[in-house]
Amino acid sequence: MEKVYIYDTTLRDGSQAEGVNFSLEDKLRIAQKLDEFGIDYIEGGWPYANPKDNLFFQKIKGMNLSHAKPVTFGSTRKPGKSVKEDKQIEALIKAGTPVVTIFGKSWDMHVTEALKTTLDENLDMVYESVEFLKKHVEEVIFDAEHFFDGFKANPEYALAVLEAAVRGGADWIVLCDTNGGKLPHEVYDITKHVTERFPQVKVGIHAHNDSETAVANSIMAVLAGARQVHGTINGIGERTGNANLCSIIPNLQLKLGFKVIPEENLKRLTEIARFVAELSNMPLPRNMPYVGESAFAHKGGVHASAVMKKALTYEHIDPSLVGNRRKITVSDLAGKSNLIYKLREFGINVDENSPELLRLVERVKELENEGYHFEAAEASLELLCKRHFGLVKDYFDFDAYRVLIAKRRNDSLPTSEATVRLAVEGVDEHTAALGNGPVSALDRALRKALEEFYPNLREMQLIDYKVRIINESAGTSAKVRVLIESGDSKRKWGTVGVSENVIEASWIALRDAIVYKLMKDEEEAS
The missing domain is CATH 3.30.160.270 (Alpha-isopropylmalate synthase LeuA, regulatory domain)
Structure with missing residues (x-):
């Protein structure tokens, strides 16, 4: 099985989501969970940007991570400044992590309009920053910001930026869809071009979700030869979010046969999704693939009946593989199959042809018609069923x-x-x-x-x-x-x-x- 490395940026890119504000303790707890889960790289933040990130990198040194490499994040040197005089570069080295990631502009418009410098100066900034960092840290990752937009606007210059990073000694060149606007076929074609142009260099993908394609784009990049995938738990991030690792990891491992995380750890995926949702104060959408409460929920009677006979009929994987569970809901769309499944969950065994069961089905449908909603109130459903069979005592x-x-x-x-x-x-x-x-x-x-x-x-x-x-x-x-x-x-x-x-x-x-x-x-x- 070929290895794909997972680079988690929940603590940096994810923390830029509106409404998310991780405390130092939150960041350390999440880092611990990510390490135990089997994530390869944990990007902790930008040490030059704020004191909290500086403290995080001090604290994480004493955590003795068993698998993950902590990563600091920053940018290339400023225009017109020596790399040795750049305080931001100095802060990256002082953080003491084995891996540093820096981003640089690969879209010519950004170089001239945002940085207000020349195209040649930008190439020097990339080369000198990577070369300098490579002398001080074990591993340097170069994020080619806006690479796909840059490639479409000026492919020769975008590739020249990658070439400068490679000459500087970058261990990885990561192609970033920073605006999140590219579609899967574009990402595949451009990534394929890069992997063929630089066969000696390891390539990664960093996708944003503005077109609802970040997961698909990441997978297509892997199919085109990328072997490092950036993303966040639950897809949190600026604007519409980053590529969702909770979908990418099982897709790559279960569907495409790549080695992503230790096989025995995959069943903790739902647990870590809910853990991060709790600390980020961003409720996990019920319909989120793989890890959402409704990811393996069956409401229609035909679906429930089929799943009870053979799960594969309406489930693309066994829910337990990602630590989730099957859920048969009861509503006015449900039939006997749904209710029998729920009764078994509640410890009630009843013959499927029992008149009492038929009466209970009708009662549930009557109540739902009146406005009851048992999908979101399973405790009330359990009480209804047990009262129907005389199994609830009068507590008052x-x-x-x-x-x-x-x-x-x-x-x-x-x-x-x-x-x-x-x-x-x-x-x-x-x-x-x-x-x-x-x-x-x-x-x-x-x-x-x-x-x-x-x-x-x-x-x-x-x-x-x-x-x-x-x-x-x-x-x-x-x-x-x-x-x-x-x-x-x-x-x-x-x-x-x-x-x-x-x-x-x-x-x-x-x-x-x-x-x-x-x-x-x-x-x-x-």
Whole structure:
């Protein structure tokens, strides 16, 4: 198997995504994960640009990475300045990494318009910077910025820039689609031209996703001879992002037979995608290939039935190869096959011709028609199924709730108060609580009534709350759907409630969230 080297720039290019701001600790934790995963190069940042990156390179020296090479990033020397006097070049060397990557202009328009220098001076900048760095570090990678645009505008000059880097001793020349505007066939043809022109030099690809082709462009470059691929976890990056390594790695390894990362590590791909999503505060899209929650989800009854017989019918790979899992959802499009699969997940075995199963299918479809959404609320679905078969005990007997919202003349915000009456094992409880909103107050009052009997509820948290109007044309009589995400130290779960009254919809979802927590804890204890 031929090796393709993965160069991760999540900590540098990825951190330039709008809304992403990694702390120093975040960067170190991500670097550790990338190393354990089997990434070959980890670009940590630009040491001359900010103090955080300087600290990162100091700290990473003590991490004893087992596989990855840390990389500093910078640019060629400035026009008209000696390379020995360039403070930015000096900072790259002082960072002490075994690998340095510098970028240089390969599009003649950028040289004359952005750098305001001559084409010959730019060639000298590339050659002298690479040659100087090569005397001080083990490995120098040259990023030919805007290479594909430069090649199309002036191929002779773009190739001359690569030639200058090669003469300087660059270990890799990386072709950058910096504007992200090129299509796969162009990337293949141009990369092929470069690999044939410089057969003695290792070539890489650095693609951006402005045309939604960064993954395809990276793969086509590899097919044309590139053996280093730059990208980020989850494709985060400036504008529309960088090439998504979470798609590139399995495509190259599972589909094309290249050696990319250790085979046993590939099953950690979903884990690392979610880890970076959490630290970057960029939620992982559910439909992201390979690692998204819906990547192997089957909603239609025909699909579910076929997958249960033979997974290959609607799955391009075994989800476990990348650490993901198959998901059969239940909705108004589902049939018996979907529900049987879910029942088995819930530990309920039922004959497929059982009248009770048919009644449950119809009940699910009725509820979805009313506005319920079980795809995003599997805890409510599990409770529905187990209640249908009499498998959920009554943890409390509900009597009444009341919610009051009041605002006085001098109040900046309304005050919300909720009262709840219920009984637990014959003991009546009547509690009241304030909250920063009516749902918050209702949640606190309900828990206040139950925590004496079920102390484990104290570790439960309400993580997210969403309201959606279902039939907008009905005006003030429209139904609303409330989705609540809850969690504890072990798991997260979603519940749903539907009503014409937003408080009642919230109550239904809150009640299910608490009952689910109690049921699961009891199942684990037994």
